[in-house]
Amino acid sequence: MANLSVEIAGIRFANPVMPAAGPPVRDGKAILRCAAGGAGGLVSKTISTRAATPPTPNIAEIPHGMVNTELWSELPPEQWIDHEYALASGTGLPLIVSLGYSAEDIASLAPRIRPFADAVELSTHYIGEDAGPMIAAIGAAKAALDVPVFVKLSPLGREMVRAAEEAEVAGADGIVAINSFGPVLAIDPKTRMPYLGGSDGYGWLSGPALKPLAIRCVRDIARAVHIPVIGVGGVGHGIDAVEMLMAGASAVQVCTAAMLHGPGVFGKIARELDTWLDEHGYASAAELRGLANPAMPAAWAAGKPVVAEGPCNGCDLCASACPYDAIEVVEKLAVIDLAACARCGLCVTRCRRGAIEWVPEEPVA
Numbered sequence: 001m002a003n004l005s006v007e008i009a010g011i012r013f014a015n016p017v018m019p020a021a022g023p024p025v026r027d028g029k030a031i032l033r034c035a036a037g038g039a040g041g042l043v044s045k046t047i048s049t050r051a052a053t054p055p056t057p058n059i060a061e062i063p064h065g066m067v068n069t070e071l072w073s074e075l076p077p078e079q080w081i082d083h084e085y086a087l088a089s090g091t092g093l094p095l096i097v098s099l100g101y102s103a104e105d106i107a108s109l110a111p112r113i114r115p116f117a118d119a120v121e122l123s124t125h126y127i128g129e130d131a132g133p134m135i136a137a138i139g140a141a142k143a144a145l146d147v148p149v150f151v152k153l154s155p156l157g158r159e160m161v162r163a164a165e166e167a168e169v170a171g172a173d174g175i176v177a178i179n180s181f182g183p184v185l186a187i188d189p190k191t192r193m194p195y196l197g198g199s200d201g202y203g204w205l206s207g208p209a210l211k212p213l214a215i216r217c218v219r220d221i222a223r224a225v226h227i228p229v230i231g232v233g234g235v236g237h238g239i240d241a242v243e244m245l246m247a248g249a250s251a252v253q254v255c256t257a258a259m260l261h262g263p264g265v266f267g268k269i270a271r272e273l274d275t276w277l278d279e280h281g282y283a284s285a286a287e288l289r290g291l292a293n294p295a296m297p298a299a300w301a302a303g304k305p306v307v308a309e310g311p312c313n314g315c316d317l318c319a320s321a322c323p324y325d326a327i328e329v330v331e332k333l334a335v336i337d338l339a340a341c342a343r344c345g346l347c348v349t350r351c352r353r354g355a356i357e358w359v360p361e362e363p364v365a
């Protein structure tokens with residue numbers, strides 16, 4: 001078994017998989033279910049100085065993801081402070097308390113949640129694209145708290161790297177990236193209505209469709225700042241966690257997969273990560289951090305696709321998708337015409353059997 005534990009801003013997590021702020025942690029009981037489901041740390045649903053009243057309906061599953069127009073917690077902060085956090089403490093797992101939004105909100109909430117928090121996570125979702133309000137919120141949290149302050153960034157138009165750098169300079173102890181992406185629109189052709197309520201039916205995208213954007217943001221941020229990054233967006237399997245860690249994350253958070261598959265998904269992802277580490281000769285999850293961050297070597301970029309005879313069953317998936325008509329199936333084997341092949345690489349990922357590999361250019365002797 002590999003060592004799955006990770007340390008983030010001085011806090012030790014038993015494994016790097018935890019819930020993201022959202023319905024899976026909507027109250028104390030739900031948070032306990034995430035702990036029982038194998039999470040290595042806990043995060044609570046974002047609270048603000050008043051309860052949210054989101055439009056309805058506010059969550060829809062769509063192909064490859066989810067759209068939602070939930071806001072922050074629909075429970076008043078007093079209920080969290082008097083009841084929910086106390087339920088969630090005592091699991092032995094670190095609890096990251098998610099707070100929003102303005103500096104005034106944070107100044108009011110932070111001292112009251114302090115007894116329960118091992119760290120806080122500040123959501124920047126509703127404070128606009130200027131760095132000013134985020135910097136002020138970080139200042140308010142740092143002034144009121146002696147625990148690490150993480151900042152959760154939304155993939156808005158603003159430049160994520162600059163936001164992360166500004167958060168670091170303002171004193172943030174870590175970055176959580178990313179929140180759901182939007183606004184987006186999903187329409188139900190049956191009803192001719194958007195799936196989501198609200199004045200425009202807009203929502204925010206999460207789940208597998210979000211993963212490539214999340215991974216790009218995590219890598220860019222991890223390259224730019226010296227504080228740890230927690231990766232969020234489309235993680236549902238151990239291999240997703242592998243990619244997030246390789247992009248530079250120290251741990252991952254999961255929301256959509258836990259909503260669709262239940263709180264056992266945290267332990268499942270951790271076990272799959274463990275198996276992957278064992279099978280690939282890594283002793284710990286921490287070793288993966290940032291492995292995908294160096295620039296692509298020239299020899300790799302100058303490589304070519306090569307078919308391995310054993311696993312290829314001549315299924316034709318690669319040949320029918322090749323944009324350059326460079327692949328033909330001959331006697332149940334894909335054959336690549338390298339003169340026609342434009343090295344686009346599509347066949348490598350199109351193959352369901354791992355039979356086509358990208359082979360780097362041979363070094364010149």
Ligand SMILES: Cc1cc2nc3c(=O)[nH]c(=O)nc-3n(C[C@H](O)[C@H](O)[C@H](O)COP(=O)(O)O)c2cc1C
Pocket residue numbers: 020021022023045046059066068070071072073098123152178179180205206207208210232233234235253254255256257
């Ligand atoms: C229904 C729903 C509610 C959410 N509520 C919050 C929230 O209160 N605070 C927050 O920071 N993020 C919230 N998020 C965003 C998630 O924490 C997460 O950043 C995003 O969904 C991407 O991760 P995923 O693909 O694993 O879902 C919510 C997401 C969903 C789907």
